[in-house]
Amino acid sequence: MPTSFDKGGPEDPKSGDSREPMVEIEAVRRSFSSPGGGRIVALELSRLAVGRGEICALVGPNGAGKSTLLHLVAGLLRPDTGVIKVGGVSLNALREAELDRFRAHNVGVLLQGAQLMDCLTAEENVMAALHFAGKGRSEQRARARSLLEEHGVAHRARHLPSAMSGGERQRVALARALANRPPLLLADEPLASLDSEGAQALAALFASLTRQQGLTLLVATHHPQRLQPDRVVQLRAAQGLGSAA
Amino acid sequence: MTSLRIAWRLVQSRGLHHAVTALVLALGLGLMLATVAVGDATRGAVSALAARYPLVAGPKVGAVPLVLGSLTGLQDLEAGVSLQAVVDLEDDPRVEVAVPLLAGHAVKGHALLATSPAYLSPRSRFPLSDGRVFEANAVDEAVLGAAAADALGLGVGDSVELEHQHADAPQSPGSLRIVGVLAPTRTAVDTTVLCALEAVFHSHGAEAHEHEHEHEHEHEQAHEHDHEQANEHDHEQANEHTPTSHLSPRLVSSILIRPIDDAALLSLQEDLQQRGLEVALTGQTLRRISDRLAGGGRLLRLLVGGVVLVTFLSLLMSIYGSSLVQAREVAVLRVLGARRLEVVGIVAAATLMVVLAGAGGAWMAGSVLAGVAEGVLRSDLGLEATVSLLTGQAPAYLAGGLAVLVLVGVQPALATYHLQAAEALTAPAGSGLATRSYLRWAMRFLIPLAIFIWAEQTVAQHGVEGFSRPLSAESSAVFDAHRAWTTGDAPAALTDLDGTRVSLEGYMYALGDPWEVEDFYLVALNPRLPRCPFCYRAPTRHERILVLSPGGLHEVAPGMVRIQGVLTLQTEERDQVVVTLDTFEVVVGE
Numbered sequence: 080m081p082t083s084f085d086k087g088g089p090e091d092p093k094s095g096d097s098r099e100p101m102v103e104i105e106a107v108r109r110s111f112s113s114p115g116g117g118r119i120v121a122l123e124l125s126r127l128a129v130g131r132g133e134i135c136a137l138v139g140p141n142g143a144g145k146s147t148l149l150h151l152v153a154g155l156l157r158p159d160t161g162v163i164k165v166g167g168v169s170l171n172a173l174r175e176a177e178l179d180r181f182r183a184h185n186v187g188v189l190l191q192g193a194q195l196m197d198c199l200t201a202e203e204n205v206m207a208a209l210h211f212a213g214k215g216r217s218e219q220r221a222r223a224r225s226l227l228e229e230h231g232v233a234h235r236a237r238h239l240p241s242a243m244s245g246g247e248r249q250r251v252a253l254a255r256a257l258a259n260r261p262p263l264l265l266a267d268e269p270l271a272s273l274d275s276e277g278a279q280a281l282a283a284l285f286a287s288l289t290r291q292q293g294l295t296l297l298v299a300t301h302h303p304q305r306l307q308p309d310r311v312v313q314l315r316a317a318q319g320l321g322s323a324a
Numbered sequence: 325m326t327s328l329r330i331a332w333r334l335v336q337s338r339g340l341h342h343a344v345t346a347l348v349l350a351l352g353l354g355l356m357l358a359t360v361a362v363g364d365a366t367r368g369a370v371s372a373l374a375a376r377y378p379l380v381a382g383p384k385v386g387a388v389p390l391v392l393g394s395l396t397g398l399q400d401l402e403a404g405v406s407l408q409a410v411v412d413l414e415d416d417p418r419v420e421v422a423v424p425l426l427a428g429h430a431v432k433g434h435a436l437l438a439t440s441p442a443y444l445s446p447r448s449r450f451p452l453s454d455g456r457v458f459e460a461n462a463v464d465e466a467v468l469g470a471a472a473a474d475a476l477g478l479g480v481g482d483s484v485e486l487e488h489q490h491a492d493a494p495q496s497p498g499s500l501r502i503v504g505v506l507a508p509t510r511t512a513v514d515t516t517v518l519c520a521l522e523a524v525f526h527s528h529g530a531e532a533h534e535h536e537h538e539h540e541h542e543h544e545q546a547h548e549h550d551h552e553q554a555n556e557h558d559h560e561q562a563n564e565h566t567p568t569s570h571l572s573p574r575l576v577s578s579i580l581i582r583p584i585d586d587a588a589l590l591s592l593q594e595d596l597q598q599r600g601l602e603v604a605l606t607g608q609t610l611r612r613i614s615d616r617l618a619g620g621g622r623l624l625r626l627l628v629g630g631v632v633l634v635t636f637l638s639l640l641m642s643i644y645g646s647s648l649v650q651a652r653e654v655a656v657l658r659v660l661g662a663r664r665l666e667v668v669g670i671v672a673a674a675t676l677m678v679v680l681a682g683a684g685g686a687w688m689a690g691s692v693l694a695g696v697a698e699g700v701l702r703s704d705l706g707l708e709a710t711v712s713l714l715t716g717q718a719p720a721y722l723a724g725g726l727a728v729l730v731l732v733g734v735q736p737a738l739a740t741y742h743l744q745a746a747e748a749l750t751a752p753a754g755s756g757l758a759t760r761s762y763l764r765w766a767m768r769f770l771i772p773l774a775i776f777i778w779a780e781q782t783v784a785q786h787g788v789e790g791f792s793r794p795l796s797a798e799s800s801a802v803f804d805a806h807r808a809w810t811t812g813d814a815p816a817a818l819t820d821l822d823g824t825r826v827s828l829e830g831y832m833y834a835l836g837d838p839w840e841v842e843d844f845y846l847v848a849l850n851p852r853l854p855r856c857p858f859c860y861r862a863p864t865r866h867e868r869i870l871v872l873s874p875g876g877l878h879e880v881a882p883g884m885v886r887i888q889g890v891l892t893l894q895t896e897e898r899d900q901v902v903v904t905l906d907t908f909e910v911v912v913g914e
Contacts, residue, residue, distance in 0.1 A: 153659065155658065155659065175663075175664065176663050176664075176665075179658070179661055179662065179663040179664075180661065180663070182659075182661045183660065183661020183662075184661070188659045188660075190656070190659060194652070194656050194659075195656075196330075196333075196653055196656055196657075197337060197653070198330075198333040198334050198336065198337030198653070199325075199330070199333055203325055203329075203333070206325035207325050207330060207657075207660055208660045208661070209325070210325040210326065210327070210330075211657075211660050211661040211662045211666070212661060216325065216326070219325055255660070259661075
């Protein structure tokens with residue numbers, strides 16, 4: 080079972096289409112059953128390749144399929160048709176348990192609105208991600224403290240999410256998403272709950288992570304200009320046919 | 325961080341909600357356990373008491389007052405039975421033990437019970453904590469109940485003055501020397517002073533002595549008299565001394581009798597009734613009282629059923645509420661890389677923590693209720709019941725209740741197994757995703773449960789061919805020869821049995837209240853259908869039930885019953901056999 084792949088590195092400079100793709104999507108279609116009967120097509124994407132260390136912004140109106148695309152790449156959904164590869168590993172070929180393990184090790188997910196576990200402290204939220212990747216308790220604690228320190232929320236380690244500000248929750252969520260050093264980070268509207276200063280700081284952090292650590296970033300956002308992406312992918316509503324812009 | 329810790333945090337995060345759920349579980353389940361345990365203990369105490377003294381004879385006051393007055397001290401009994409009847413019973417070969425009781429006197433505000441030393445024999449339910457039992461003919465010895473000794477501040481070697489019931493009594497009745505003190509029993513005997521019959525007779529003075537001489541003379545000649553003469557004399561004596569007269573020293577209040585066997589019991593009952601005495605079957609009478617007051621009360625059963633239902637619904641609502649909250653958290657766990665089974669384990673562990681807390685609370689609540697009930701049974705009903713949640717049917721009910729709760733509690737975990745994380749993350753608030761998910765698993769659980777209860781009820785009420793059928797002397801039953809046969813030996817050639825005498829072995833399942841039984845079920849065990857503790861009362865090996873049969877009145881233990889009769893078989897089709905049980909008798913034991 081493939082649980083990891085060559086994560087590349089910071090020495091791998093961005094070089095546009097010549098870079099080895101981290102994410103490859105071919106002729107993907109995903110639909111959902113409609114409450115009134117029939118099915119609604121949420122996403123149709125002919126082709127998309129995101130290179131290692133690239134920041135790719137997904138833009139489009141609500142219902143265009145941005146979140147659906149992120150969930151497909153995260154392996155939380157399976158496509159009706161088409162192929163999705165992450166780091167050269169075809170997600171279609173993985174069984175569900177393998178997919179879960181693959182996600183735990185290789186894909187960080189920053190959900191819309193942070194989505195921390197309300198019953199866990201900041202430190203425990205990060206430790207939970209490490210737990211599902213099979214890390215021991217001492218390693219969990221050390222790594223969680225290091226990450227919270229790195230993201231400036233160490234003073235909130237023992238606090239529940241309800242006691243934190245929106246920006247702090249977002250930084251804890253980012254620490255959790257990066258806990259297992261994934262080569263791919265998926266972020267759904269990461270700037271939505273932040274003020275302009277916080278958004279700027281997060282954008283700088285993303286840029287740093289991609290350039291220094293070779294992290295690949297696929298972001299669904301309504302404000303691509305704030306993130307200074309390498310590429311913007313415009314998704315259209317309804318039939319949602321994707322195209323590079 | 326471990327999965328168990330995440331589960332604990334899930335419980336902690338909604339602490340008040342889960343605490344209330346556990347409390348409701350504890351009270352509901354605890355009440356059910358206590359009710360079952362009290363019912364068991366009551367039946368056990370009644371059986372033990374009935375086994376010690378199966379018969380009670382006394383004046384014509386009715387069976388219930390006679391038994392209550394004689395065995396529990398809850399009813400005042402006035403003297404109305406000739407001492408000669410006691411003497412006759414003591415000499416009767418059908419009697420193992422006959423214990424006379426004479427109540428109605430007092431010592432410093434404590435009831436005085438005159439009896440024979442056999443009442444406090446080593447096999448007695450009233451062990452001594454100090455000293456010895458009074459001698460059979462001692463006129464000045466007494467034994468104190470534990471509470472009476474404390475209240476009077478007396479011990480072995482001290483003396484206590486007797487009191488007359490009537491202010492116009494001719495002389496001082498004398499004093500009694502304490503020779504023993506009983507251990508506490510938490511029954512009415514604790515507050516009682518016990519002495520020999522002679523002590524009370526002696527205290528009644530000259531007139532009593534005259535009677536005593538007469539009776540001594542009677543006693544000497546008793547064996548020369550035929551029964552008829554003795555009976556006439558007893559009746560005359562009983563009429564001469566009205567129960568309210570203090571000048572009736574040679575009368576006793578009642579006699580506790582232990583016959584040597586069941587046959588002796590029946591003939592003694594008949595003989596004593598012919599002598600004009602009230603004769604009560606102890607077990608039958610006590611069961612009639614206790615079943616209506618304690619575990620057997622239909623109203624109580626209905627109330628407990630209602631509480632259990634409310635508990636069950638509360639649990640469902642609690643789980644429903646938790647499911648709504650947990651849908652998002654389960655989805656987040658999946659995003660973090662948790663596998664479905666890991667998430668199921670976490671949610672199941674969280675629910676089980678609440679259920680187990682409820683079960684622990686139920687055990688404590690049940691124990692407290694059982695303790696209270698035990699005190700009431702002892703002090704108010706005079707039954708030496710030991711109400712325990714560790715014996716009888718209570719552990720089975722706890723296990724059954726826990727199994728149902730765990731089954732219900734694990735359902736949300738199973739529901740999360742099918743939860744689509746992406747769907748839960750993107751579903752807008754109020755979209756009804758969690759509700760739909762909940763209803764899906766609820767229906768998956770409730771429909772089989774409804775079918776199960778329906779099947780149980782059908783079997784219990786009507787019987788199923790080849791499974792169980794009501795049998796009686798007048799009825800016949802149809803069995804499917806290819807399915808489970810209720811006799812121990814499935815007949816290979818049924819027609820060979822036609823008209824022969826056969827034995828049907830099985831459990832007796834009483835219909836209705838024990839003393840109203842005129843019919844019974846022969847229940848065969850079907851391993852394919854587990855018994856539901858809430859649907860009908862399964863027969864137990866420990867329970868004594870009463871069966872009216874052509875041979876007379878029998879108390880039988882269900883696990884020891886064999887029904888013998890003549891079967892008439894009629895084969896109409898290859899796989900159907902009509903069985904008619906023409907006559908039958910109940911055989912106790914092997």
